[in-house]
């Protein structure tokens with residue numbers, strides 16, 4: 001099993017690239033943001049637990065997110081690998097994933113970060129907010145909260161994966177195809 005963690009700030013293009021990578025490498029794409037949004041839309045118990053946090057741009061508590069993620073992984077155990085998009089986002093989540101994957105005989109293969117300047121990313125999110133219907137993309141204040149959350153809670157994962165020699169970064173500025181190429185060259189060399 002090959003397990004890739006796609007990493008990057010809000011708006012970095014994880015979702016867009018995941019669509020290509022999952023096809024090319026036959027991976028099961030697990031986007032925690034998408035799973036949460038599905039639950040919000042259907043007003044499930046999980047959606048009810050996540051809504052306030054998501055609407056404010058804050059992270060959903062770790063227990064809720066991790067339980068959901070493990071549930072999703074367990075639904076796809078026959079896969080050739082997972083593409084984690086939006087998880088882990090905190091050190092606790094990274095440790096939880098490192099504890100869980102061995103129980104299914106697996107581990108994180110690599111983490112790949114899509115890098116771009118904040119200014120470009122905020123502009124992208126506001127543009128996306130015009131059509132996506134995502135409340136958290138339409139309000140600069142909420143976008144700022146997401147960046148704060150990223151800097152405080154998610155950025156420390158870079159050091160965590162570097163220590164394990166599993167961290168790779170690619171330039172996230174360029175055409176969609178160019179960035180896909182950069183990502184595939186990292187994956188092909190793993």
Ligand SMILES: Nc1ncnc2c1ncn2[C@@H]1O[C@H](COP(=O)(O)OP(=O)(O)O)[C@@H](O)[C@H]1O
Pocket residue numbers: 009010011032033034036053054055057058059060061062065085086087088089090093136146
């Ligand atoms: N791993 C996670 N831990 C906690 N909350 C999460 C996680 N993944 C997604 N969320 C919640 O879902 C929201 C949207 O996620 P996502 O679509 O990945 O956002 P972004 O565009 O900011 O990268 C986050 O702001 C957060 O509230």
